[in-house]
Amino acid sequence: MPEDEAWPTPVPAPAPAPAEDSVDAGFARDMAVHHQQAVELSFIVRDRTDDADVRRLAYDIINTQANQRGMLLGRLDAWDLPTISEEPPMAWMDHAMSHEPHDGSLMPGMATNTELDRLRRAEGEAAEVRYLQLMTAHHQGGVHMAEAAANQAEDPTIARLAEGMVSGQQSEIDLMADMLTERGAEPLP
Template structure:
């Protein structure tokens, strides 16, 4: 068998040799493989770690707990006054507050369950707003805007116009405090769902405050 004496064409491998590999192409493939491996490792570690949820001391958790308690009392007062007056305007407003805040309370309860946190905490009441000047002493004084047990008992004993006036005058500071709490959470919470609900609370309760004040003035103002 003779030796192939044909000259080699530039850029082509000799007959019988493997396909030509450009050094830059080989390096590029190696780099892509390495990058894919790194991305895979990062994604795998994130999946293994699971989603990141708010901590027990976070604004999100504090808002969910304390606003849940706040809402629960609003629901209680609304149910009380609906059983003690026939006034359609007061009854309708009370029903709106009761249904809206009951639903929102359920949302906040579900968040804490999803985050793996208890519904109650060793954190002081309103500790998540400790740097807020209006609530600097709230952890000692209690939750802002809440009716006292004596005031709730008085509402439970009232009837007709007296029940309406007492409900309205108790709900006004209750809503004012709720708006303040929700504004704080809207600006500082980590979770989008928390911020969105907080904005909803601000808008709804700000609008309801106008109605509460008008209804109270129409009925003779606060009950002495």
């Protein structure tokens, strides 16, 4: 090979796919489900209020979480792993975070079917307050899941995505606390 020609840079072999019951796969599956409900909540409130700030927050959550959901499902597809597991939700996490599904709520922070119905029936400021309360609880549950994945995931893409979720959702929790205060309300206990 002539001196002026460089050797091609070797391309690293792709990392092996994680196991189906790994933190990486479990987080990707569970957070995709969790994000889907955040998108649903945000679409509901978008149609129940004219408040520009709440609608802007809902729009941001719809776009951010739908995009992240796509990335999570894309990782599962790239790993050739199923998007649905026979394991209960959050089996990849410590038992301290376990959650018994009830009334449609599959994981901590997720709204129940009854809470979703109440939001669908609310109008104006009542819908705004209910949404902000439900989304705060939803994000708190999501932050706990993302913190666990950021600390335990082996795939660097999943770890970085989880770290970004922690930061973004904590920022939105702070914003929603201010929005609730403006409306004379507090987060759910």
